[in-house]
Amino acid sequence: MNLVAHLPILPVVVPLISAPIAVLSRRGSVAFVLATTASWAALALAVALWVQVGAEGTISYAIGNWPPPWGIEYRIDTLSAFVLVLVSGVAAIILPYCRRSIEAELPREQHYLFYAMFGLCLAGLLGIVATGDAFNIFVFVEISALASYALIALGRDRRALVASYQYLIMGTIGATFLVIGIGLLYLMTGTLNLADMRQRLADVSDMRPVLTALAFITAGMSLKLALFPLHQWLPNAYSHAPSAVSAFLAGTATKVSVYVLLRFYYSVFGAGLVSDLGLREVLLVLSLAAMFAASALAIFQTDLKKLLAYSSVAQIGYITLGLSFESVAGLTASIVHLFNHGITKAGLFMLVGGAVLVMGGSDMSRLAGLGRAMPLTSFGIVLGGLSLIGVPGTAGFISKWSLIVAALERNQWWLVFAIALSSLLALAYVWRFVEAAYLREPAQPREGGREAPPSMLISAWILVAASIYFGLDSSLTLGSAMAGAQSLLGAAP
Amino acid sequence: MTAQQLILASLSLPAVAAACIGLAGRRPNLRESVTLAASSALLVAVLALAQAVLAGERPRLRLFEVMPGLEIAFEVEPLGLLFALVASGLWVVSSVYSIGYMRGNGEAHQTRFYACFALALAAAVAIAFSANAFTLFLFYEALTLVTYPLVTHHGDAEARRGGRIYLTVLIGTSIVLLLPALVFTWQAAGTTDFQPGGILRDKLDPIALAALLALYMFGIGKAALMPFHRWLPAAMVAPAPVSALLHAVAVVKAGVFSVVKVIVYLFGVDVLDNVSMQWLVAIAGFTIIAASVVALGADNLKRRLAYSTVSQLAYIVLAAALLAPLSIIGAVLHIASHALGKITLFFAAGSIYTAAHKTEVSQLDGIGRRMPWTMGAFAIGALSMIGLPPAAGFISKWYMLSGAMEQAHWAAVAVIIASTLLNAAYFLPIVYRAFFRPLAAGAAHVAHGEAPLPIVAALLITAAATLALFFLPEMPLALAREVIGAR
Known part of the structure; x- marks a missing residue:
């Protein structure tokens, strides 16, 4: 198997696999090493992708060799490579920090769960950026969100539970809006592939469901990226979560949500539609x-x-x-x-x-x-x-x-x-x-x-x-x- | 050493010194030796550069590019060289003074003090040698930040309040006005390089030019043009050496230096000839008179000196705004002559505080008999402020006045004359009190003499230099002429 050909999906897969192994090991130190290695590997892979995109242009990868638009496509362009480097880079730097920080803040028996959740969250965030498939975006949004609810709830203060619950409610509403928007787009275009969707939207762009989809996606992602005044969940979540989690989410989660918004605005709907609304x-x-x-x-x-x-x-x-x-x-x-x-x-x-x-x-x-x-x-x-x-x-x-x-x-x-x-x-x-x-x-x-x-x-x-x-x-x-x-x-x- | 190495040395010497000062923190004598050695070495480096510049060279040093088309680069030209000469030369003297003052008053956190002082000098030299407005802006902001710990040195409520005003006004004006001006310049001209004749010729219409000039003039808050002058009196909570070197020389001169630089090398005097400058002359004139009036009513000595500085800085802005060759020579010379005179005055104020713990003008009755050297130097500094011979202030004022007359700008002439009278009205009474009034009754029982030797030595040197510049103005005059000749 030629690994280089699978480069676009590897940054997602590596942390994703590290999570269940961490759970199976049931040991904090093993889980730490796994998560750290996975994040460093993800960073190395992201940088490799960035270099490759810089040299050769956009990379398209068909999962399971099902060609797009039928199969799920992973699509790395300059923007996604850049965000991949940011997310995996921040994770790779935070993980070594986690060890002492988590030891001080969490009971020993929760350590391996923390690293498993961290791995899942990272995989989710990287997946959102790497994929070229609308429904896949939603799935990864949920993976990263569920993991981050759990991570925030680990905060040693009891208020962390409330903060996490608040985030869960708001985040779920946001994700639901996103999936409604994607559903409407699927309805109108019959495809979930972003690039394909864009071409098909050209015929139906003035129809009401498309505009509704745009509105739903905007509102949903605004919640996730904490656009004022939909930011209420953020201050509590950041201040009561464990320190490492605050740092990780502050550096990556909202940024990836911005990325999703950018992606839908300019790679799917196009600038004209966004202005019209x-x-x-x-x-x-x-x-x-x-x-x-x-x-x-x-x-x-x-x-x-x-x-x-x-x-x-x-x-x-x-x-x-x-x-x-x-x-x-x-x-x-x-x-x-x-x-x-x-x-x-x-x-x-x-x-x-x-x-x-x-x-x-x-x-x-x-x-x-x-x-x-x-x-x-x-x-x-x-x-x-x-x-x-x-x-x-x-x-x-x-x-x-x-x-x-x-x-x-x-x-x-x-x-x-x-x-x-x-x-x-x-x-x-x-x-x-x-x-x-x-x-x-x-x-x-x-x-x-x-x-x-x-x-x-x-x-x-x-x-x-x-x-x-x-x-x-x-x-x-x-x-x-x-x-x-x-x-x-x-x-x- | 090549000229480029000299530039690099001048920039890095104070910065390296700051690091060494931090490392030598536990051994005060070693620490102060580092300061003295670094300041002397810096002066030598700048003097070596002066030779090259007077010979007609314009050494350049390009470091790296921050954004496309915006690079950190340095070029030594006459105006910047003069500013660097003044700052580095007076750093040597004020280092001697600092040793006497900081030890004499038993100040805390001395390592931080000397380290920040050295960093401030690094920023000032970098400003002086900036080859473009972007580099200047970078170090302009750095200078504000590294002087903040010096302003708030005492760490009490008053220092916090002073520090807040200091930062808010300086950072506020620079971000809200100067930064947009800079971006606008860059978009209009495609560069921010300082060039003889300016870079904005035929790039903007007169209205846009006037608006841009206003953004620059008010954005350079360090020039303390009213209404953005409040930071300077607020900064007086700092120890005397800081007020002396930074808030009479390095920081405020960085401000007026930037003003002259922007007018001469960014806009170009010819280009500005078509733009109405009357508003700037009016504001500078108002600042000169208003600040003098405030100084007249201030009893606190350092506050009086601070408002005098506000007024004197506005002279430089006024002279530059007149756009006459003679007045610009005057503006450039005034950077040097005001620096020498004002540092002497601040040194004297600190000397009085150290020896007699007096801060108010009304407490100074008869102090001249106990501190003859200090008050003698004060008198020379005062003469220079008023603009009387045989002090350096006379020469720069002469050129400014000639420039105003050449332009037949009688309002400016009137402002200069009126402010001369005001200067005399708030400086001469201090000298009179010190020498001719009897000692205050309450003060008689506290016996004190002169301040410690380093303090007295430092203020005598600057007083002597104030006189020397009157008799030997050739070198600064030559540099000032080159600023004009380079047009």
């Missing part, structure tokens, strides 16, 4: 609301994890704002921010997880004096925070710059200033942490060790360093984002 205006208004309202809410949080969660909602606003421009520049900004924010926020949640471990909580009052107690953790959080603000030299700046370029291209000066003003709100919420960590004395004498365990600190710092690196050399990220945006819009009629 007025979705651009809707996205624009909701994105602005997210950028301002969620940032303002973040300023008033007393818990750092919650603050970061609200910041995520706000940053998702930037991503969807880029989407609303419906230009190559706008989509480039969206895609590059999807990546930049993914690595930055995952790194931040990982560092906060370390602080929680040592300081006993993520409340601002507990983190007072963190700059002295845990200098490396604290400084890392500051650097990540600068990237959230979009200070030049950080990845966030590249995103902001691209977004402003996109707004200027449309001559929308008021949007330029709105983008800039909202980053001042980011300055305000990031500086709440800076003041607490460096300019306040700890309330009570600190107990426990100094820094977080090295495995956690190093993993987190890799992401922080990456968010600086991609701020100074954006050829890889911006280049891929631009290629992805061009291929999405190039496919448009």
